[in-house]
Amino acid sequence: MITNSKIRFNQHAFFSATLPVKISDAQIKRHINDQHVRQLKDVRCPLYLRFNASRTGGTWWFYRYEAGKQYPYRITKYPGTQAKDIMDVVSAVSVQIAKGKAIECNRFETVDQLVDWHVQRQYTLKRSTKERLNNLKSMAEPHVMSLFHGVAIMDIDHQKIDSALIQPMFEQGYSVSYVRANFFLLKTAFSIARRLKYITTNPLS
Secondary structure (H helix, E strand, O other), X not given: OOOOXXXXXXXXXXXXXXXXXXXXXXXXXXXXXXXXXOEEEEOOOOEEEEEOOOOOOEEEEEEEEEOOEEEEEEEEEEOOOOHHHHHHHHHHHHHHHHOOOOOOOOOOOEXXXXXXXXXXXXXXHOOOOHHHHHHHHHHHHHHHHHXXXXXXXXXXXXXXXXXXXXXXXXXXXXXXXXXXHHHHHHHHHHHHHHHOOOOOOOOOO
């Protein structure tokens, strides 16, 4: 028996919690505020960007499939690592997985966070003189941390260091040795963070 009752469709059924796309920064901006999309899946490889609850960023996940099972790896965060850089991270992570090494998510998202951690770590270790620690802090806060405040770790490279740190310091009259010391402070911070697996890749290596 056919009735005249209206059929109601669930409007949410037409939205996918996981959206397969070729992940790009443009695609992320297009979908990050769409509450119906929980995560983006890259069509090129088993890579996912899972948005956080506040929709301000998310976490990059890489999956390995073996013997019918899937193994998830949390590799880094967005926007700390942008879509334009994520494939470099995936390549590095794939090598680590193949070698059976543990995968860690980036502990830091920005350059100033990483440098601040490095300076505080030197104070905690107490392996340097008080004078050297004070010099380290006096370089980090007004120069390195200030100039690269909010800059994503994967956005830093030697060209940006030259234009944002080295050239401006020379123009302000700082000596060659002092400018070099600031550069090595930054490079050392990245090197130690990578060795301790607090970042997945070192863009300054």
